[in-house]
Amino acid sequence: MKKIVFYFIHFILISFLLACENKRNANIRIHTTKDDFGRTLQLPVKIDRIFSVSPSITEIIYKLGLEKKLVARTIHCNYPLQVLTKKAIEVYPLDIEKLILLKPQVVFALKGFISDENVEKLSKIGIQTFFVKCETAQQTIDAHVKIGKVMDADYVSEIVRDTMTTRLHKFQKKISSSPPKLKALVVISPQNLYVFGAKNYVSDMLYYANLENVVPESNPNPFPSMSEEQILKLNPDIIVYPQSTSDGTDKTLSYFHPALRKLKAIQSNNEYFINEDIIVRPGPRIIEGIEKLSQIKPQN
Secondary structure: OHHHHHHHHHHHHHHHHHHHHHHHHOOOOEEEEEOOOOOEEEEEOOOOOEEEOOHHHHHHHHHOOOHHHEOOEEOOOOOOHHHHHOOEEOEOOEOHHHHHHOOOOEEEEOOOOOOHHHHHHHHHOOOEEEEOOOOOHHHHHHHHHHHHHHOOOHHHHHHHHHHHHHHHHHHHHHHHOOOOOEEEEEEEEOOOOEEOOOOOHHHHHHHHOOEEEOOOOOOOOOOOEOOHHHHHHHOOOEEEEEEOOOOOOOOOHHHHOHHHHHOHHHHOOOEEEEEOHHHHOOOOOHHHHHHHHHOOOOOO
């Protein structure tokens, strides 16, 4: 009985919020645009309140100087430090009632960071979700302009894009005059053997750092789980661990999987820890991540 009452109250609350938002949005001027996945959206001409379900997009918003329009942050957003002054919202799963109460006009997202069901709920009350693609380094850079255009911040976003693209091209020029690429394995979970596959932005970062993802492109999964046998067969030259701390307590592959001590990278002491936020977040710091990767100097 208590459960029935809970769901009834939940339904009434959502219905009330939807009705209020529909009334509020009735007289707002809108224009038509498309996001990176070709979805046609009706967005307000003037946008004053926004939300991002991804820490990387939150970083883009701050980079473009749009932080005053950000109604809240996710509980995972921690950069720049000023973002910690914002109200925090749980996004896994999304606390949609709390988000609706904050009245954003647009939600920015990467695919997979918000469910289709929640996108539909928000759309029904006039809150559109704008998806951007950040599957490569250049797409990540271009995302700044996509968001800037939606927010009428074209000038600033184009300066940011041009600056980042210039730095990216400098890495490109170095590649042609560098020694042959070393093969790298970037580990997501040493215990469960999840790694970054060949078809994602991290693989692109490795390319610009003059490294090659040891996971073959024939594996379509961007974040595959591999067996010990598969990793032994790949036998990377170096192993990279995105980490949140550097206090010396980080666990490596060999800690959980002693059989992997046979790997060339482990035997030659070529395991490296890099701040996870500049590796796993496709945002303004992607150039910094490439720089860190390019500074790896393997031991023989």
